Amino acid sequence: MKKLLIPALLSALILGCSSTPIPDENGGAPVESRGASSGVAPVTAGGVDANGLPRELTDPKSKLSQRSIYFDLDKYEVKDEYKDLVASHAKYLVANRGFKMLIQGNTDERGSREYNLSLGQKRAEAVKRSLVLLGAKEEQLESVSLGEEKPKNAGHDESAWSENRRADMLYKAADGRGEF
């Protein structure tokens, strides 16, 4: 359950960014969200989050807190708009060789469950291969598929489906604590 909660929280944050297909309701420039009172979020140097991970992996202001890569229908190529994000995660894995990552591939609900299981695996593999090309080690990475079985959005329309065609990146620290 823990592993599902994190991507769900992250997705709420990612929705405000330009990399998702969800349109900005205000139609204008994104408004920066500020802390309720002071507008200053307190950061403790060297701190870890509830899962025991460094805050730079989960702080919404850090690019590394973005953990989802979205795919087109029937496709498993990592789109150009996610190349920067993948590169940031590869850089982190290179700098932190003790860290491990689980990549979970997902699909929308349409079509064969078994084919979708394989398609989710291909998506997770595609992310894994990109990370390896950028210097991450095979031993740091595991790719698995959840197929259509664990939808993030339980809806039955294109906006739900586009959210579910996704690979999530979960971290585990060298001490074994983390998101999986």
Next chain:
Amino acid sequence: MQRITRRAFLAFALLTAGVAQAQLSIEITGAGANRIPVAIADLLGDATASRVITSTVRSDLERSGLFKLIDTTGAALDENAQINHADWKSRGADALAAGSIGRSPDGRMEARFRLYDTQKAVSLGGAAYITSNEQLRAAGHRIADYIYEKLTGEKGIFSTRIAYVVKSRGQFLLQIADADGQGAATALTSTEPIISPAWSPDGSKLAYVSFEKKKPVIYVHSLASGQRSIVANFKGSNSAPAWSPDGRKLAIVLSKDGNSQLYAVNADGSGLQRLTQSGGIDTEPRYSADGGTIFFTSDRGGSPQIYQVGASGGEARRVTFEGSYNVSPRPSPDGKSLAFISRREGRFQLATMDLASRQVQVLTDSNKDESPSFAPNSRMILIATEVGGRGVLSAVSSDGRIKQRLSVAAGDVREPAWGPFYK
């Protein structure tokens, strides 16, 4: 006789393995064009038992879409009665069944009947089945199978069972029910998804994929004992089990070396052998009826299509060409046709291909058909589909004319698998 007893034991074992819940209800939405008019007289003897058995026989025959029931009001006939064939002919019946409930020589309850051809005024034969108060419906299914076979020339499927998965209140239930949806028993309950159940050819075991270890792992589950064993739990995904016709091997899909590829493994998990080597996705293997080849889904040509390969590997041959998404191949038990799911204008529909002529026929007009499964006599195909946003099962005749819907009140039903002939 012995058979009924064995079945009774199995049913008992299933019931004790899990509490029966989420009963399937059935609804018929079509019928064949030329239905055989048949009269099923009430069995004489014990009135309660007679009611259960007779109504089971009648509803089985009617549900098949191949028979029209003729009213038998006023008939008091047992298996030895003199039949006035002309009278039944004038009532519109081409066939008549009459019988009784009595005691076998050793004192057990016995359902006996005889079937007549009223046109030719001859007996077509008869049978007696040992039964009990708990097994009355099973006896009714056996009688219906007998009548079906005598009148259509094909084996009946009323005594078969189906497996399927119900998702209800966050739980996944792997259930087994009679082919008419009655007598549902839960073989496995899990908080994680269960997919791809597959019956062993002898009907004693199910292979399936369970996510209970947080990833897809293949199990083989003995229904009578509830004993489970892991067949494949390699790195990555383990999925899509399919039994070889002799029950000794399973074709499976592993992603341990990256992409999903086909393998064969002995039913105990030993002797792993890789069958395909492609850069893309290879999945959903199914042995042909003779066991010589395997149909499967692959995107090696750029879109998911159905291919065929030898049972020990080799070069694959493409089978489907129309459209950009043809998946879930299921060869019919008689070896004549292939059922599969075809995406047409964004809608996923059940289709069949005549394997001799390669002619394709779309059988449904639905949006989200999945997981076809042939009845062992190849006459009906069970699929998962969606009605009003809810998962239901639908049985469609191989010619598309007869349709039955099976649904569960409080949940989604999916992943149907039709069991083998009752032995």
